[in-house]
Amino acid sequence: MDILSGFSRDKSNLMAILGKFQHDLGYLPEDVIIRVADYLRLSPSTVYSVATFYPRFKFIPSGKKVICACRGTACHVRGGGRVLREIEKTLGIRAGETTADMEYTLETVSCMGACVMAPAVMICNEIHGQMTPPRVAEVLGGE
Ligand code: FES
Structure with missing residues (x-):
């Protein structure tokens, strides 16, 4: 319909x-x-x-799994930048891009309301807190 x-x-x-x-x-x-x-x-x-x-509207197709890394202050001071760089390295894309196989899209936000869990990353709408670069492969592998 x-x-x-x-x-x-x-x-x-x-x-x-x-x-x-x-x-x-x-x-x-x-x-x-x-x-x-x-x-x-x-x-x-x-x-x-x-x-x-409205940020919720997209104008290009996203990958099957959307990863959202927080660039907010609380996450930044606790190493969020290093986590984001590790995600970019692992997926071979930069923030705002989608992998060629349309599997992953990497986005960033200025806060996802989970500052107590900083640094936080959202993967397929599930928040992962206290992220570290070594945990990136672990949480991506679990998706
Ligand atoms: S600053 Fe990252 S969740 Fe708030």
Whole structure:
């Protein structure tokens, strides 16, 4: 069933529609932005500018497993930078990139609300705290 048919053409449905596409596709391709804009009688630039305001919306496909390393102050002072570099080295990608086999995407955040567990890394929505570079292979291997 087409996602759009589940919603009325009320502009207040914009976030719900984008959220449903993001959930089902894992990202918002350009043709979706255009279709949603047409459906709600908005300009594509309006839809795009709303979507880009929210970090949860992605515009390129992510890998099957999303790894999120924290760059916040609490994590930084406890070695979060070294953990991030180890993840980059292990996966062979930099923050913001996806492995060629589409297995992993590496993202960063400024805080994931788990400062007491610093340095923290989220893998597939599960937070791993007190991370160290040697633990990177262990937690990645467990996924
Ligand atoms: S600063 Fe890293 S979880 Fe808050």
